[in-house]
Amino acid sequence: MNKRSTRVFTAKFAGGDQQQEHKLRADGREGLGGQMREVQVIGMAEVTCPADRASLRVSVSSIKESVNEVTESVTRRLDYILQALRQHFVTDADTSVRRFLHREADTYTMDVEVVVTFSSFETMEQICSILLEKLDKSVHVAAPQFYHSPGCLSQARERACESAVQNAQEKAFKIIGVLGIYSLGLPLLVREEETKEWRNEEDNGDKEQGLPLRFPHIPTVTVSSLVSVSYRAEP
Structure with missing residues (x-):
């Protein structure tokens, strides 16, 4: 029985939520050109929208x-x-x-x-x-x-997911640029790992400044999305 080795390359980027592990993997799956290499990244985004x-x-x-x-x-x-x-x-x-x-x-x-x-x-x-x-x-x-109407919330969730995927793609390009030996191919898998929503019902801005509240506050909803994306790494 032939054994294929698996190699894992790790790149870390400093700063905030970008301190995550990104992997370039030759996982032993063979295509027409031999082993398939993947770039696996995590992307996160938040979208805030006012009540409509x-x-x-x-x-x-x-x-x-x-x-x-x-x-x-x-x-x-x-x-x-x-x-x-x-x-x-x-x-x-x-x-x-x-x-x-x-x-x-x-x-x-x-x-x-x-x-x-x-x-x-x-x-x-x-x-x-x-x-x-x-x-x-x-x-x-x-x-x-x-x-918030259902349509407003649905659009916010879609925008958060789309932005998270875009951020993941930018990270993948950075990893490929650091290695300098591959080019980024088509995505192999896109998966939304986690979504969160929270409402900001009150505005304390005027209270903190000691001003009377004269206008009704329009609440906002913030939606966050966390996605994982795998890309093909091509020579």
């Missing part, structure tokens, strides 16, 4: 002595809210309305809540200004809730 959606709650309420009166009072303000949304091209699919009528002793109370999903934060700010200016204290506009 906001949910805004607008509510109106009225207390009257009859159902008709309380309904008319709330309906007038509700119609104005919905009209303002339509004028700013907010679709019905992004708007939901809830009504609740109840009686206490001799009076009737009606509460109406409008929940709107915005993809344009500028449009949301314009709507808030219009409603507060025109309806004043008769309307309550809550602080917006920002979040």
